[in-house]
Amino acid sequence: xxxxxxxxxxxxxxxxxxxxxxxxxxxxxxxxxxxxxxxxxxxxxxxxxxxxxxxxxxxxxxxxxxxxxxxxxxxxxxxxxxxxxxxxxxxxxxxxxxxxxxxxxxxxxxxxxxxxxxxxxxxxxxxxxxxxxxxxxxxxxxxxxxxxxxxxxxxxxxxxxxxxxxxxxxxxxxxxxxxxxxxxxxxxxxxx
Numbered sequence: 661x662x663x664x665x666x667x668x669x670x671x672x673x674x675x676x677x678x679x680x681x682x683x684x685x686x687x688x689x690x691x692x693x694x695x696x697x698x699x700x701x702x703x704x705x706x707x708x709x710x711x712x713x714x715x716x717x718x719x720x721x722x723x724x725x726x727x728x729x730x731x732x733x734x735x736x737x738x739x740x741x742x743x744x745x746x747x748x749x750x751x752x753x754x755x756x757x758x759x760x761x762x763x764x765x766x767x768x769x770x771x772x773x774x775x776x777x778x779x780x781x782x783x784x785x786x787x788x789x790x791x792x793x794x795x796x797x798x799x800x801x802x803x804x805x806x807x808x809x810x811x812x813x814x815x816x817x818x819x820x821x822x823x824x825x826x827x828x829x830x831x832x833x834x835x836x837x838x839x840x841x842x843x844x845x846x847x848x849x850x851x852x
Contacts, residue, residue: 700798700810701728701744712748713845721750725832727846734851738833739826740803745833748796755791759784762828768838769830772823783819787811801825 701707712724728744763781766772772780787809788797800808807825808818819825830837837843 723747746798749791755788765831766827769834
């Protein structure tokens, strides 16, 4: 029973619902060019990845996050650039719970109407599948257009709304994030 309850709680994780610990970890890739040939970042010419940052909550490893940014990227003007945010999961999580937690975290970053929340929640529930360890969801910022989502290298759809993109990526990049340590590590070495 205790294990089931703990697993249920872990399904709700994104940065900061609980006190988590983000730790930077550089993961090795079998071939240095393998990661760069991923379809989700192939269209973003000249992007390079940041070192992965691991989200741990209560000692449980949840996911590794990293940004794929182009030359000249400035995090203070992030939404003016095409970039990708990749989450590689380290455990099983339910897609509907990820979507619900995303709405909660987006409210930390900015305000939006209940109607917007319902529209965005429905879109994310359709886009975000249940995930297992090793699987990844990647969000691609399309400046002025919205956010495109990929699951394990397959395009799953687009939320065509710049306000959604600002708040969604703000979960990790905005100063009001619930995980400021993770934000600092993700942005380390990038221009302000």
